[in-house]
Amino acid sequence: MRLWFVLGIVLLGVSSHATAFLGGDANSVSQDGRATSASASVLASLTGPNAATGVRLQPVLTAEGVSVNEYLFQNQVFAISWGGQVMPDLSQLLGSHFAGFQQAAQNRPRAGRNAPLVVATPDVVVHAYGHMRAFKGVAYLPGAIPSGFDITKIEP
Amino acid sequence: MDGLKRSGLWVFVLTALLLAGCGGGGGGGSSSTVAPGATSSVPAPSGANSVAVTLAASTAANPQINLPYISVTLCNGSNCATIQNVLVDTGSYGFRVPASILAAAGLTLPQVTIGSANLVECSQFAGGYMWGWVKNATIQIGGETTSTPIPIQVTDDATPAQLPAPDSNCTSSGSLQNIGPPGANGIGGNAIIGLGALINDGQRYYSCSGSSCNSICTGYVGADSSTSCSGAFSEVSNPVASFVQDNNGIILQMDGVNAAGSVITGQAGLLIFGINTQSNNTLTGFQNIAHAPQDNTNNPDGSYFNISYGCTTCTPLSISTTGFFDTGSNYTYLNLTSTQLRLDSQFVYNLRNSNSPVTVTATLAGSVSTSYVVSNPVNSNCPTCNAYNDIAASASNSGVGNQADLGMPYFYGRSIAFAIETKIANAPFYAVKNP
Numbered sequence: 001m002r003l004w005f006v007l008g009i010v011l012l013g014v015s016s017h018a019t020a021f022l023g024g025d026a027n028s029v030s031q032d033g034r035a036t037s038a039s040a041s042v043l044a045s046l047t048g049p050n051a052a053t054g055v056r057l058q059p060v061l062t063a064e065g066v067s068v069n070e071y072l073f074q075n076q077v078f079a080i081s082w083g084g085q086v087m088p089d090l091s092q093l094l095g096s097h098f099a100g101f102q103q104a105a106q107n108r109p110r111a112g113r114n115a116p117l118v119v120a121t122p123d124v125v126v127h128a129y130g131h132m133r134a135f136k137g138v139a140y141l142p143g144a145i146p147s148g149f150d151i152t153k154i155e156p
Numbered sequence: 157m158d159g160l161k162r163s164g165l166w167v168f169v170l171t172a173l174l175l176a177g178c179g180g181g182g183g184g185g186s187s188s189t190v191a192p193g194a195t196s197s198v199p200a201p202s203g204a205n206s207v208a209v210t211l212a213a214s215t216a217a218n219p220q221i222n223l224p225y226i227s228v229t230l231c232n233g234s235n236c237a238t239i240q241n242v243l244v245d246t247g248s249y250g251f252r253v254p255a256s257i258l259a260a261a262g263l264t265l266p267q268v269t270i271g272s273a274n275l276v277e278c279s280q281f282a283g284g285y286m287w288g289w290v291k292n293a294t295i296q297i298g299g300e301t302t303s304t305p306i307p308i309q310v311t312d313d314a315t316p317a318q319l320p321a322p323d324s325n326c327t328s329s330g331s332l333q334n335i336g337p338p339g340a341n342g343i344g345g346n347a348i349i350g351l352g353a354l355i356n357d358g359q360r361y362y363s364c365s366g367s368s369c370n371s372i373c374t375g376y377v378g379a380d381s382s383t384s385c386s387g388a389f390s391e392v393s394n395p396v397a398s399f400v401q402d403n404n405g406i407i408l409q410m411d412g413v414n415a416a417g418s419v420i421t422g423q424a425g426l427l428i429f430g431i432n433t434q435s436n437n438t439l440t441g442f443q444n445i446a447h448a449p450q451d452n453t454n455n456p457d458g459s460y461f462n463i464s465y466g467c468t469t470c471t472p473l474s475i476s477t478t479g480f481f482d483t484g485s486n487y488t489y490l491n492l493t494s495t496q497l498r499l500d501s502q503f504v505y506n507l508r509n510s511n512s513p514v515t516v517t518a519t520l521a522g523s524v525s526t527s528y529v530v531s532n533p534v535n536s537n538c539p540t541c542n543a544y545n546d547i548a549a550s551a552s553n554s555g556v557g558n559q560a561d562l563g564m565p566y567f568y569g570r571s572i573a574f575a576i577e578t579k580i581a582n583a584p585f586y587a588v589k590n591p
Binding site: 044049064065067069071081082083084085086087088089090091092098102107114115116117118123125127128129130131132133134135136140151155 | 227247248263279280281282294305324325328329330331350354357358359360373451452453455456457459460477478482484485487489503549550551552556560561563
């Protein structure tokens with residue numbers, strides 16, 4: 001019992017970095033920040049042509065003040081977009097997809113200095129751009145985009 | 157971390173450092189070589205508030221394009237050192253220099269402390285992050301000086317690293333970005349000076365003792381103010397805003413260059429401090445470009461302006477998004493889908509076949525019309541060409557994300573003013589004077 005108690009404390013202590021929500025379920029949203037809609041349990045509906053897809057949108061604010069929109073379909077987060085004065089912690093936001101992103105990021109072709117970061121693997125697409133104090137970006141799972149959903153509309 | 161594997165290169169770089177007594181001294185080359193075909197129109201520096209801008213040289217072995225430099229003097233009391241080839245970056249805020257450069261210059265700067273711990277910073281750029289100490293220095297450029305020492309970032313480029321490794325919330329956004337000379341896989345200068353239209357850098361700060369660092373907070377007052385530690389310490393900040401005079405902005409005036417590439421040695425531009433404070437920095441003839449409303453998601457720091465841009469063969473004909481001017485981007489980044497253009501493997505736009513250059517037209521802040529030509533990229537017949545005004549790369553090869561980054565190519569032949577927040581009414585704003 002005592003061992004489990006200690007282990008539980010340890011897991012709680014690292015949970016903000018150990019659990020991610022891209023690919024996670026609606027409950028994983030709370031790992032990344034504080035819900036900013038009226039209630040964390042209420043998911044705002046999308047508007048426009050994407051409204052009919054059944055995708056739901058959950059905005060959250062990370063501990064460092066980055067605004068993150070999480071797109072959920074059938075209880076799974078399949079896309080995120082963000083804007084903030086610092087970059088979000090992508091090891092948190094990308095979860096199990098982070099390692100693949102990091103590898104691809106190191107090998108990516110780049111045009112010039114300060115180029116936007118574009119990583120596209122069959123598993124995950126990450127696009128980060130902007131500059132100091134004005135960072136924006138999107139990430140999504142290409143294989144999990146619901147039919148009929150226009151992924152280009154998730155730009156923050 | 158790999159920055160100092162190239163110690164041989166650093167020896168070369170350090171020979172470029174000039175040790176100088178206090179007092180700055182703007183100067184700058186008055187001789188300029190522009191070829192082929194372009195005209196040099198920028199006046200030589202005069203008075204206390206202007207300095208020459210040069211461009212990094214390009215060679216076949218070490219091609220470099222569109223890297224603007226100035227010289228900056230750092231002082232600790234009466235001990236000063238002038239650092240040459242400091243990259244001018246309007247897309248960031250604050251001065252950053254590697255510890256090795258200061259050491260070679262024989263300059264020791266006082267460390268900023270929080271209690272008994274050292275204040276350490278993670279600063280982030282689109283291409284990666286920098287990790288280093290926060291130290292105080294008086295900064296002199298030309299005849300301008302900060303009224304007091306201000307915080308700067310001194311990056312840890314020692315091998316092995318002198319600082320503990322940074323947190324994942326710092327490193328997860330990309331790779332370590334070195335400050336280093338062209339060819340060293342770094343940012344392309346001996347240091348970088350961020351002098352855009354904001355003051356504080358708003359980055360992540362840590363208190364470090366021995367082998368451990370604790371995240372303090374981010375430096376800005378964000379949407380969630382409970383996470384901010386604003387007021388607990390002074391952040392690394394835009395040196396211009398701390399000048400005794402001419403501290404409300406800058407005007408960068410760049411030479412016009414040839415579309416096929418130019419070789420510019422000596423002066424390529426003029427960096428003027430202050431707006432409407434001297435006879436040489438009025439905004440007569442400039443068009444005002446207002447910033448878009450601050451929005452934590454779309455315009456996090458309120459520094460973006462609205463832009464719509466496109467071309468006659470583009471699909472769609474026009475894209476509406478946010479944009480910014482950035483001397484730290486050596487390409488212009490746009491999202492152009494056109495039958496006239498193709499992307500190469502580096503995501504750089506090339507013309508298809510024998511198509512003529514594509515003219516991109518844009519409206520800034522809803523009212524100011526401008527244009528930009530996209531042609532074939534770097535001229536392989538001119539390895540020494542270091543200035544191009546018609547190169548562009550894709551802002552997004554994924555089809556998502558349309559932001560317009562008007563980089564150095566856009567600055568040639570124009571004067572662009574950056575009015576610093578709180579220093580002038582309606583700032584931050586920008587103003588452009590076309591040729």
